[in-house]
Amino acid sequence: xxxxxxxxxxxxxxxxxxxxxxxxxxxxxxxxxxxxxxxxxxxxxxxxxxxxxxxxxxxxxxxxxxxxxxxxxxxxxxxxxxxxxxxxxxxxxxxxxxxxxxxxxxxxxxxxxxxxxxxxxxxxxxxxxxxxxxxxxxxxxxxxxxxxxxxxxxxxxxxxxxxxxxxxxxxxxxxxxxxxxxxxxxxxxxxxxxxxxxxxxxxxxxxxxxxxxxxxxxxxxxxxxxxxxxxxxxxxxxxxxxxxxxxxxxxxxxxxxxxxxxxxxxxxxx
Amino acid sequence: xxxxxxxxxxxxxxxxxxxxxxxxxxxxxxxxxxxxxxxxxxxxxxxxxxxxxxxxxxxxxxxxxxxxxxxxxxxxxxxxxxxxxxxxxxxxxxxxxxxxxxxxxxxxxxxxxxxxxxxxxxxxxxxxxxxxxxxxxxxxxxxxxxxxxxxxxxxxxxxxxxxxxxxxxxxxxxxxxxxx
Numbered sequence: 001x002x003x004x005x006x007x008x009x010x011x012x013x014x015x016x017x018x019x020x021x022x023x024x025x026x027x028x029x030x031x032x033x034x035x036x037x038x039x040x041x042x043x044x045x046x047x048x049x050x051x052x053x054x055x056x057x058x059x060x061x062x063x064x065x066x067x068x069x070x071x072x073x074x075x076x077x078x079x080x081x082x083x084x085x086x087x088x089x090x091x092x093x094x095x096x097x098x099x100x101x102x103x104x105x106x107x108x109x110x111x112x113x114x115x116x117x118x119x120x121x122x123x124x125x126x127x128x129x130x131x132x133x134x135x136x137x138x139x140x141x142x143x144x145x146x147x148x149x150x151x152x153x154x155x156x157x158x159x160x161x162x163x164x165x166x167x168x169x170x171x172x173x174x175x176x177x178x179x180x181x182x183x184x185x186x187x188x189x190x191x192x193x194x195x196x197x198x199x200x201x202x203x204x205x206x207x208x209x210x211x212x213x214x215x216x217x218x219x220x221x222x223x224x225x226x227x228x229x230x231x232x233x234x235x236x237x238x239x240x241x242x243x244x245x246x247x248x249x250x251x252x253x254x255x256x257x258x259x260x261x262x263x264x265x266x267x268x269x270x
Numbered sequence: 271x272x273x274x275x276x277x278x279x280x281x282x283x284x285x286x287x288x289x290x291x292x293x294x295x296x297x298x299x300x301x302x303x304x305x306x307x308x309x310x311x312x313x314x315x316x317x318x319x320x321x322x323x324x325x326x327x328x329x330x331x332x333x334x335x336x337x338x339x340x341x342x343x344x345x346x347x348x349x350x351x352x353x354x355x356x357x358x359x360x361x362x363x364x365x366x367x368x369x370x371x372x373x374x375x376x377x378x379x380x381x382x383x384x385x386x387x388x389x390x391x392x393x394x395x396x397x398x399x400x401x402x403x404x405x406x407x408x409x410x411x412x413x414x415x416x417x418x419x420x421x422x423x424x425x426x427x428x429x430x431x432x433x434x435x436x437x438x439x440x441x442x443x444x445x446x447x448x449x450x
Contacts, residue, residue, distance in 0.1 A: 005436075012436045016410065018417050047443045051411050054392040060296035064310045068292060068317045072285035074278070156314075163318045164277065 011044050071160050130190045130212055131235065131244055135228045137188050137197070138208050138246040147206050148184030148199040158185040162196040168241075170196035170211050173264035180207060180257055200257065205249035207257050212242040225251050225258075234258045280324040287332040288320055294333065294413045295340045301408045302344045304397060308351070316343040334419035341405060341423060395445040402426075403438035410435055 013019050014027050031038045141147045150161045155172035162185045163169050172182065180200040186208075188197045193213040200207045225234045232254045234245045245261070247254045295316060299309035316339045329335045396404065405424060409415045417435075421428045 008436050008440065009432050012439065013417075013432065016417065016435075043443070044439065047439050048411060050389065050392055051396070051407065051439070051442060054389040055297075055301050055396060055408065055412055057293060057297045057412050058300060060292040060313065061306075061310060064296065064313060065289070065292055067314060069285075069289060071317055071321055072281045072288075074281065160318065164281075164321065167322075169315070169318050169322075 011041055014041065015044055015048060067156055067160070071164065130210075130242075131228060131233050131246075133190050134188060134197075134208070134210055134244050134246050135231050135233060137186075138206075138231055138248070139229065141186070141208070142206070142248060147186070147208070149186040151184040153182045153184075155182065158182065158198065161185060162187070162198075166194045166196045167213055168196060168211055170198060172198060173261055175200060175257070175260050175264060178256070178260040178264075179203075180260065202247070202249050202253055202257065205247060205253070207245055207247040207249060207254065209243055209245040209257075209261060212244060225254055227251075236262065238262055277325070280321060283324045283329070284317075284321045287324070287329060288317055288336060291333055291336045295336060297412050298337055298340050298405075298408055299344050301396075301412065302341070302401070302405060303348060303352075308347065312343045312347050313340060315347070316340040319343060331419065331422075333413070334415055334423045337409065337413060337415065338423035341409075391445075392442060395442050399438055399441065403434050403441070406431055406434040407438040 010019070010023075010027065014024065019027060031041060150158060152158050152161075153176075155174065159170060159172050165187050170185075174182065176182070180202050183199045183201040183206065185199060186197045187194045188210050189195070190210070190213060195210050195213050197208050197210040200209070225232055227233070232247050232249070232251050234247075234254055234257075236243055236258060243261075245254060245258055247257070249257075292313065295313045296309055299312040299316075300306055303309055303312060316336070319339050319342075320336055323339070396407070399407065402424075406420055406426075409420045409423060410417075415423065417428050417431050420426075420431045420435075424431070426434070
């Protein structure tokens with residue numbers, strides 16, 4: 001390091017108040033005795049002032065401040081209650097004759113019964129892993145008539161809601177133009193880890209896409225569309241992240257969705 | 271306090287720490303990526319990361335801590351969305367070998383002061399600084415972090431911080447003199 005470079009570092013440190021008291025005192029003494037040093041210090045100081053004028057500290061935009069303040073609000077302020085006791089129409093019909101059970105209880109029982117029925121009808125044990133859990137989630141949500149926990153087509157609402165409850169920060173892709181408007185989000189639990197699920201609408205159907213937590217046990221590790229318990233399931237990986245999409249729409253629609261979702265990923269290579 | 275669930279605790283910590291730092295965070299992100307709307311995305315992403323980290327972290331010095339998250343979020347953002355800006359992905363220490371003429375005599379005070387009035391030209395010169403020099407300069411002259419805090423936020427040794435800052439300022443003074 002040259003002397004002049006050392007000198008420049010010291011000038012900057014003096015300007016930034018970073019010299020220790022002894023160094024600072026010595027520097028001030030030198031400046032008194034050396035007009036050239038004092039002039040150099042003045043120039044550096046002028047440069048610094050000009051930099052601060054050119055790139056001032058700016059105020060954060062109000063809507064950004066509001067969005068971030070919302071992150072600190074308790075969940076109840078922005079969130080639709082989890083599984084409200086409002087029944088799906090067909091559930092009310094099926095159970096009104098019994099009359100004895102509460103509606104909420106009836107939904108749980110119906111969902112459970114339907115799950116067993118679907119499983120046993122197929123006669124084969126379901127594949128283990130995330131897909132099965134997500135299909136159950138989807139079936140539960142469809143039967144309860146409550147496909148999401150937070151209903152919003154605004155990614156700025158859904159993303160922070162999910163981020164506050166899961167371990168990954170979901171990238172939300174806008175697919176309204178491709179016929180899959182965002183309907184909301186919900187939390188799925190896979191291997192006891194909460195994972196973000198985005199729910200898109202497609203005509204009268206839904207597509208629920210879940211970003212699997214790292215380390216989640218894969219089931220059948222196929223990439224493509226398969227059928228589990230009458231629902232279409234697609235699994236794929238993108239940038240090291242694993243996704244599973246479950247839908248009650250037909251296979252072709254799910255294929256279109258997956259293609260659009262992968263294309264829409266901001267960091268996808270495709 | 272211990273009986274509250276971590277989500278509530280993290281939100282309380284977040285509400286205390288992050289909102290007062292948003293002007294600094296936005297300014298840092300904006301000067302690093304040179305775009306106001308990208309800066310909003312970066313700060314929002316940083317806030318989400320901070321909220322998550324606060325589940326398990328107690329923060330001593332909020333400002334350098336949060337600005338470090340903003341800086342890292344900006345780096346991921348640039349790597350993802352600005353393939354042309356490759357300097358962030360490279361080894362920043364390489365940059366410390368640049369600028370051999372930093373120690374040369376600066377222009378006279380009069381020349382400098384005249385040139386410095388032209389803040390648009392200065393802005394351009396700042397925009398083409400290597401990212402490692404730029405972030406050090408912004409953290410010091412815009413955010414007012416100390417050398418130690420900049421070293422913590424950028425992961426560079428304090429000597430490197432001093433050298434980057436010195437080179438950044440010298441380079442701006444030189445640019446102004448050359449064009450003025």
